[in-house]
Amino acid sequence: MKDTECLFCKIVDCEVPSEKVYEDATTYAFKDINPKAKVHVLVVPREHYRNVDELAKADAQLLAHMVEVAQTIADREYDGAYRLIFNTGEEAGQTVFHVHAHVLTGEPLDE
Ligand code: AMP
Ligand code: ZN
Numbered sequence: 231m232k233d234t235e236c237l238f239c240k241i242v243d244c245e246v247p248s249e250k251v252y253e254d255a256t257t258y259a260f261k262d263i264n265p266k267a268k269v270h271v272l273v274v275p276r277e278h279y280r281n282v283d284e285l286a287k288a289d290a291q292l293l294a295h296m297v298e299v300a301q302t303i304a305d306r307e308y309d310g311a312y313r314l315i316f317n318t319g320e321e322a323g324q325t326v327f328h329v330h331a332h333v334l335t336g337e338p339l340d341e
Contacts, residue, residue: 238272238278238326238328241260251303252303256295257274257296258275259271259272259274259299259333267313267339268336268337269308269333269335271300271303272330272331273296273333274330280327280328281318281319281324283318284329296331300312300333304333304335313333313339314331315331316329
């Protein structure tokens with residue numbers, strides 16, 4: 231179900247512009263507006279889930295698919311190497327409450 235107030239629902243629906251990197255029937259990926267690495271992509275399901283825990287419980291296959299999409303992007307950008315981050319909860323730095331995987335790649339990453 232869509233959340234009409236959700237920024238990433240609006241991005242998925244093209245109501246807010248984004249730089250698309252990948253899309254398929256269930257998943258959309260776009261460049262982070264404030265990149266923390268040479269390549270910083272956000273992978274989101276088209277459907278609205280609040281965080282990775284909610285997604286894992288509702289549709290584990292879709293979560294696994296998001297990992298596949300991250301891998302595809304990293305294969306294209308940096309020989310398959312990448313860091314995958316799900317900030318979960320405000321205290322952990324989550325600011326947009328539509329589950330998204332940060333894919334950081336394209337250069338060597340600090341530990
Ligand atoms: P988080 O802090 O884990 O919730 O991540 C939210 C991410 O969304 C941040 O890295 C922001 O830079 C990014 N972001 C916010 N607004 C946009 C936007 N309009 N287009 C692309 N990325 C965005
Ligand atoms: Zn949403």
